[in-house]
Amino acid sequence: MAGEMSILGSAILALFLAGYLGQQYLPPPKPRVIGLDLGTTFCSVGVFHPGVGDVEVIGDEEGRKSIPSVVSFTPTQVLAGNEAQELADSSPQNTIYDAKRFIGKVFEPEDLEQESARYPFKVVYNNGSAEFLVSTNHTFTVSPEFIGSRLLLKMKKMAESHLGVPVQKAVISVPAEFDERQRNYTIRAANLVGLDILRVINEPTAAAMAYGLHKADVSNVLVVDLGGGTLDVSLLNKQGGMFLTRAMAGNNKLGGQDFSQRLLQHALERVRQQFGVLPIQKEDIHSLRQAVEAAKLNLTLQSSVLLQVPLHLEVGGLGDPPKPVLFQETITREMFEELNADLFQKILAPVRTVLEEGQLEKSEVDEVVLVGGSTRIPRIRQIIASFFGKDPNTSVDPDLAVVTGVAIQAGIMGGAWPLQVSALEIPNRHLRKTNFN
Numbered sequence: 001m002a003g004e005m006s007i008l009g010s011a012i013l014a015l016f017l018a019g020y021l022g023q024q025y026l027p028p029p030k031p032r033v034i035g036l037d038l039g040t041t042f043c044s045v046g047v048f049h050p051g052v053g054d055v056e057v058i059g060d061e062e063g064r065k066s067i068p069s070v071v072s073f074t075p076t077q078v079l080a081g082n083e084a085q086e087l088a089d090s091s092p093q094n095t096i097y098d099a100k101r102f103i104g105k106v107f108e109p110e111d112l113e114q115e116s117a118r119y120p121f122k123v124v125y126n127n128g129s130a131e132f133l134v135s136t137n138h139t140f141t142v143s144p145e146f147i148g149s150r151l152l153l154k155m156k157k158m159a160e161s162h163l164g165v166p167v168q169k170a171v172i173s174v175p176a177e178f179d180e181r182q183r184n185y186t187i188r189a190a191n192l193v194g195l196d197i198l199r200v201i202n203e204p205t206a207a208a209m210a211y212g213l214h215k216a217d218v219s220n221v222l223v224v225d226l227g228g229g230t231l232d233v234s235l236l237n238k239q240g241g242m243f244l245t246r247a248m249a250g251n252n253k254l255g256g257q258d259f260s261q262r263l264l265q266h267a268l269e270r271v272r273q274q275f276g277v278l279p280i281q282k283e284d285i286h287s288l289r290q291a292v293e294a295a296k297l298n299l300t301l302q303s304s305v306l307l308q309v310p311l312h313l314e315v316g317g318l319g320d321p322p323k324p325v326l327f328q329e330t331i332t333r334e335m336f337e338e339l340n341a342d343l344f345q346k347i348l349a350p351v352r353t354v355l356e357e358g359q360l361e362k363s364e365v366d367e368v369v370l371v372g373g374s375t376r377i378p379r380i381r382q383i384i385a386s387f388f389g390k391d392p393n394t395s396v397d398p399d400l401a402v403v404t405g406v407a408i409q410a411g412i413m414g415g416a417w418p419l420q421v422s423a424l425e426i427p428n429r430h431l432r433k434t435n436f437n
Helices: 002-025 109-116 144-163 180-191 203-210 256-275 282-298 333-339 341-345 348-357 378-388 398-413
Strands: 033-038 042-049 054-058 070-073 078-080 095-097 122-126 129-135 139-142 169-174 196-202 220-226 231-239 242-251 304-313 323-332 367-371 424-426
Touching: 033 144, 033 180, 033 398, 042 144, 042 398, 054 144, 054 398, 070 144, 078 144, 109 122, 109 129, 129 144, 144 180, 169 180, 169 203, 169 398, 180 196, 196 203, 196 398, 203 220, 203 231, 203 242, 203 367, 203 398, 220 348, 231 348, 242 348, 256 282, 256 304, 256 323, 256 333, 256 341, 282 304, 323 333, 333 341, 333 378, 341 378, 348 378, 367 378, 367 398
Parallel strands: 033 169, 169 196, 220 367, 242 424
Antiparallel strands: 033 042, 042 054, 070 078, 070 095, 122 129, 129 139, 220 231, 231 242, 304 323
16 A cells, blocks of 8 residues: 555655656646727737646737727728727728627617717618718628627637637627626627637636735725726625625716817817817817827826827908918826816716715725726825825736736636646626716
């Protein structure tokens, strides 16, 4: 018996030694499963590298770690990401965004009409579902899951180009409030481009994993997810290695786009004051919109930025040919905060609601984590820190928190070494999200 135990022990030791030597001297295997964050405004794809245990968020051909969730149709092409975004001003009726708001959702005709009124493209009702009407060299409709599939195909190709191997399996994230139908339609979008979805994970749980909270000694985690178009606040309770979503609230009409729009309106008014007319050329409005968006991003790091935008304005009067002018305006962080003061304060309403519904005092929240690029805005971080009396956890890039967590889960599903602790979710089918509009 002692001899058999000795042989067994030697065999186990040999296996560990072989694994160690393999890790040290052999190239690590390619990731077998990718992690996908199909966001409302931006999308990202990441992988967990076996052997080294690092998460890598894969960039596009320009090295950008996320792509706009935009798909545009031309007579000859279907474009996705940044190429599609470039057509948003010149071909607004055929450039679809925010499709995630519609995927798998059941509408009444009047509700869909109200929801779609703010978009420049046409949304039509089809037996309870939303579809998008596209007119290029002919007119046709496409489903929200088809739009999602084009974005997922773009990210699949990004991953395959970077890794040098075909990709067929993935883990994907969805909002915690997505019902079974919305989750299934998200999976359907992935299936359309040949992806087998091994697991669907809630976005707040993915974010908590990115922050390492599935391995930390915490009980109550509040996730503030403020992206380009939506605010989602989730209260998670960790029980062992499992996360229970105790409460959800949000505002599906509040995000970075709204902050940019306030700044754009200010810039347009300043153009009118300086030159007496407003820009009417699509190219000028597009340039001004891009400059404003860049200014908003730079104001997270700088106290002021200078807008410099060449425009073509009819400054001589109606009927005169447009003349080239240079619009210049200094934008300060203080000015940006004043323009958006009321919107920033709206962030606290869903925070208070999830605490009330979760029956928690704010002092009982162990960690406040930030997700979404708009949480970079210093004033927003100040408002959250002041409310809780402590700074939120900012150790992870908020733009990439969800995709990082999904990539970790993808590594787990792929059996990657070194092994990770998986975060399990306790389903709460009776939970409903409170929305503030």
